[in-house]
Amino acid sequence: MKVTLNVWRQGGPSDSGAFQIYEVDDVSPDMSFLELFDVLNERLITKGEEPVAFDHDCREGICGSCSMMINGRAHGPERGTATCQLHMRKFEDGATITVEPWRAAAFPIIKDLCVDRSAFDRIIESGGYITAPTGTAQEANLTPVPKEVADAAMDAAACIGCGACVAACPNSAAQLFTAAKIEHLNLLPQGQPERWSRVVAMVDEMERFFGSCTNHGECESACPKEISIDFIALMNRDYIRAQFKQRRLTGQKS
Amino acid sequence: MTKVAGELTDAPNVNVPRRKAPFIVTFYRSAVAKKWLMAVSGIILLGYVLAHMVGNLKVFLGKDEINEYADWLRRLGEPAFPREVVLWGMRTVLIAAFVIHIVAAYQLTMINRRARPTQYKSPRDYAAASFASRTMRWTGVIVLLFLIFHLLDLTFGTVNPGYVGGNVYRNLIASFDRVPVAVAYIVANLALGIHIFHGAWSMFQSLGFNNPRYNPWRRTFAIGFAGLITTGNVAIPLLITAGVRP
Structure with missing residues (x-):
């Protein structure tokens, strides 16, 4: 051809x-x-x-x-x-x-066609991790995870960080990437200790570089891993809840 | 609050005094929070638009019905509250919702423009974005301009021929006897319907209400609500101008 x-x-x-x-x-x-x-x-x-x-x-x-x-x-x-x-x-x-x-x-x-996507690395650095003791891995069956939760977390974790969501979004928003990277940890028991600090840190870091979501759904249709915008809703919910939860750290001086 | 790579966020910052803003300020700085506030104010506006439509449809029941309804709005809360106090309370909430909705929309639009300073040079092929979602800013501006005219027409009476305060029925008929005005009302309400269609779906995402069990219903709700409001609101100028005089 x-x-x-x-x-x-x-x-x-x-x-x-x-x-x-x-x-x-x-x-x-x-x-x-x-x-x-x-x-x-x-x-x-x-x-x-x-x-x-x-x-x-x-x-x-x-x-x-x-x-x-x-x-x-x-x-x-x-x-x-x-x-x-x-x-x-x-x-x-x-x-x-x-x-x-x-x-x-x-x-x-x-x-030419090469772009610098290190803004994604900054978002991951700000909270895309869990605190786990190093050394021998603990017995896996100590932490039961419901099948549905494991499946949902896996769907989010399928994100390869290519940036198609940002490219497709009319606002250059990184909501789908950030939501996937937050929620694959926030859904699992291992991600709970940093759940609220993670979502605030990663969303705030994202907003230093990227636009905001207007719920077009272009990111979802462009995503090579077909990650659902449902995760964006979960991220929004976690972010708002975290904003109010952190106010309740009773007795602590900030 | 924003962590920078390499910065010790847990240790006290002895170098630069960190300016602590009140919670509401730091909260509002976030675009996600702005969208949340837009959704909350949007719900208030949706509730208002619905009540406004239901009340105004009373025009089809006749002169006395709608004028009595208008007076009841002013009497609302009596005798516990003096006349118009409850009405002004509701108006205050409504104005606040409008201001938040418009200011947040403007600021988010500016953020989004800065996020893509260079547009794509080739035509975009949208795969998912609907006509409604892509025209939110336009329909929003149309509704705002219409709102200003609407207030001058039927609240202040500035542009209404022979405005009589309290006689809603007469003012309405006088306004819609001008065909261009009736057309403007219809166009603006179609724009409002398109705006509501995307908004009524979008608010669930912004608020984080997401559950696979009811997700398909969010779109149905948006279509139904937008359709209801548009039908009711367009019916008034359309039928009055067409000569329906109950």
Whole structure:
């Protein structure tokens, strides 16, 4: 097959950038979208041109590195897949495909399609952990977890931190990412000791960088792990409850 | 409250005196809390809009019915409270809800603009966002502008031909005898319906009311509530202008 790529090229963080058109022929329908870019880059290098910079790592949808806005959709038209799991057979022969980087104040462009997603790391650092004694792991059966709770926590923990939720959100809000990272711990018994301090710390940290939720639901539809916006509601509830709970630390001087 | 990587948050900060703001200030600083306040004030406004519609539909029962209802609103709480005191109490809550709802919406919009200073250069393909959710700011502004006109028309009487205080029926008929005004009322109430449709669903998320058992009903509720309010509110200018005079 043959496709026309309309790719965002930007030399560095402070460059203005522009779209550039590339005609790519001899494309196999079984190629992934990233392999299309491998082919394009090989041809660019052969011609002595600068290859397109893009993030990728595992290429099996679990690392969260790939990040492309394809035809106005984060990770492309397929639901529940990352860019690496999108195959060329999903496009028509001769199609024109527009590819852009994630756009958000918190995700500055490094080069071409690569963005700096370390704002996510700041959110995790602020509360995405549990305090557990180091040393030999304790007997697992000491802490019973209902099956439904374990399943819900696992659904939230499926988040790979790719940033598609932020990219898809018209407000560049990181609610889905932050909610998933808070609630996979807050749902489980092991996450209870820091439950209230975690939600306040992580939400406040998130709000330093990202916009606010207007309940469009775009994040859920863009998420390669199809994480539900139900977790955002759980996060909102925990945050408001925490605000009032912490007022009740009776007798403590703040 | 905000933790910064590498900062010792548990140890007393001996260097910079930390300015402690009152709880309500720190609470309001959060966007999640602003959305929560928008949902709470939204519920108050939804309750008001419903009561307003039910009361105004009395116009179809005739002149005496609606004028008596308007007077009853002023008598409310008598004899324990003097005339209009309870009404003004309700108005105070209502004005506060409006102010919170609008100020929070404005501030959140500004935050969201700053969060995406560079727009996507290619057209966005929305997969989930509804027309209602994407036009909240527009429908909100339309409703606000309409509200100002509505108050000048039927509360202060400034733009109402021959306004007579207390004679609700007469003022209503005089206003809707002007076709452009009736059209404006209908357009504004359609905008209000669209606004309510997204708001009545969205508030459950903002408040954190989420339970798989009733989640499907949140949308049904939003459609039903928006439909009810729109039908009732549009019926008044539509039928009065069409010549229905009970």
